Amino acid sequence: MCTLHANSPAEAFDRILILGLRGGLALAERAIHILVGMAVDLIVHVRRAYDGTRTVRYVSEILEVMPPGDTERPAVNRLFLPDQQTGRALAAHTPSAGMLSRLAGAGFDVSLLDQHRPQLTTVTRPSVPQHQPPRAWRP
Secondary structure (H helix, E strand, O other): OOOOOOOOOOHHHHHHHHHHHHOOOOOOHHHHHHHHHHHOOEEEEEEEOOOOOEEEEEEEEEOOOOOOOOOOOOOEEEEEEEOOOOOOEEEOOOOOHHHHHHHHHOOOOOHHHHHOOOOOOOOOOOOOOOOOOOOOOOO
16 A cells, blocks of 8 residues: 555556656556556545545546557546535445455455445436338439
8 A cells, every 4th residue: 555646546647657757667658557557456536625624535446458448547447436515435336346356355345335326216218219221222
């Protein structure tokens, strides 16, 4: 476990990259991102307001960097997102199967994740007429 100062969970990758390059690590940026994706499991981000109160809380699971991704950064699964009114972290997405097994193996009750997840309401869509296939063109 370590601490790192960054303005967002995504910026943590840039900070690690810069620290590695400044420390003389002779690897390409992509290689450093792959190493980070393999070594870091979770990023916990807490932002403080100017008065010192904690305002925004995120927990992101780090997934591996695998081509053909959109970027060379490790992909993240945002497990906890801040509540719009209080900023408290609320369960938002389900961790990967590997993360769930590691959490359970460490004694964490994974059923707690579902207790705090906001209940989604089902929206029914009005029936839409079926699309007719185009007719064959005849000269």
